[in-house]
Amino acid sequence: MTTAQMPKAAPAPEAAAVPRPPRRRREGAAWVFLSPWVLGACVLTLLPMAVSLYLSFTDYDLFNSPNWVGLRNYTQMFTEDPRYWRSVVATLTYVVIAVPLQLALALIVALALKNMKRGKGFYRSAFYAPSLLGASMSIALVWRAIFNDGGTIDNLFGTGGWVFKPGWALLAVALLTVWQFGAPMVIFLAGLQQIPGELYEAAEVDGAGRWRQFLSITVPMLSPVIFFNLVLQTIQAFQVFTPAFAISAGKGGPADSTLFYTLYLYDRGFVASHMGYASAMAWVLLIVIGVVTAVLFRTSRSWVFYASEGDR
Template identity: 60%
Template sequence: MSAAAELHSLRRGRATTKPQNLAAFLFLLPWFIGLFLITLGPMSVSLYLSFTDYNLLQPATFTGLDNFTRMFTDDRLHQSLVVTFTYVFVSVPLQLALALGLALLLDRGARGLPFYRSAFYLPSLIGSSVAIAVLWRTVFGSAGLLNQGLALIGIQGPGWISEPSTALGTLITLNVWTFGSPMVIFLAGLRQIPTMYYEAASIDGATKWRQFLNVTLPLLTPIIFFNLVLQIINAFQSFTQAFIVSGGTGGPADSTLFYSLYLYQRGFGSFDMGYASAMAWLLLLVIGGFTAINFWASKYWVFYND
């Protein structure tokens, strides 16, 4: 091909590429608008407000690091961190263990698998809604369904959501109950494990338990890692359950004062938007830190095909 023909072909290719690039940009335009107007824009404003004293009614006043230094002496913030960390580190492992156990049962080929899969997944769809939180309050109230059932066998149940010693446990139970989403992901991961590994282990005389420890768990670690990161992020941001069950107070005795609930109280209850913005950035740093730790630690226990 001559130089002139090559130049003509190159120009023709460029002319064809321009409309394709324009079409791609137009399709991506709504995403870019959402990114800047709904995500990056509010984040930038929140970052600025975290260094100000702002109450929604008067112009923001720059105060430097005052909002962040206040956190060191805020006892309710410390309590909210304790409650939130307890909630995350207790409910997430229990939720994942239950999800994995049920996924293993369903993977054995139970009849009516689509029905069970849908039934188990349903709580995950409504677990963070107001309706299910109201239902939970009805079940665990002093005269709720649980205590009525216990009364039938002569047991006087406590006020599950009105006593500090048990209130947080009810919310942990609620989060464990919404195991459907990780269960479906575990089930999909189990279906991807080749049967030849189990056949080879069986020939070597491995029991079902040894097969689970030496075949299933190692090959399922990428799915466990994915679910772990996702559920930790979701648990740190939990709000609706504590807000409805405690009536928005975080009681009794701040035993259900989730960090996000206290952030809401400071921002929309006390109109201390500057402090609430600083709290939001602290939450972002905490979630980002735990996510980074999980990714760093994954190289020691997550195994891929290679």
């Protein structure tokens, strides 16, 4: 039998296609895995927000049933409460002082660590440690002792206790925030390591000095990271509470110089038992933070440079 007359082998059967489960079944499985997060978001976030919004239109003292008062809490807040506006001024002053100083120090340290050959891991951990400890009440109390009468600052400079001087108490709180520069420093360091070294080599060949390289290469290439840190630290600064509470013993003194917004909110809600008023303050703070964040995103179009885009 010739080769041409030999029977051809039957073609191998195609692999049976694995049937896909119905779409509803796949979606059901996804919701099962997402259910812990969804349940937590609803019970721990959305429901408390809805209750807080309702309470902001009521007179509620934590002990009796809420009494609907409409917009009275908001009108009282804006027109009849001078301490409210002092808390707003103190908070804005703190944000303007603390956030730029913290980011500037974080960037300076990150630039120093970038070129460090030995011990980078140790120094990075050492500088990051205050970010883990600074928000605790114990560190805030130590900070109060440092800036108190007879404390370290008084012994070194003879300036007296900062915590009892209206012009210096807020600066003491701001310095505690600046001291916690570790988190933005680590983010800056990661961003600096992503900048191509060829850009600096080309700039050096063209005769650009260190300062010109920093302004023309480092800042534009690092601008997305700067923007990210700016947004995060600004949001956190508007919500500062523990340092002001510890340094002023919960009173916001002296002369309401450290009466930050959240501290006054705590005073109205849990000290004076005006929970409806405190809820209204909380919603105003949420709106303000949202507006400030939106403004930062809007203005970022003119100064944040993304390497994947051809323009700013």
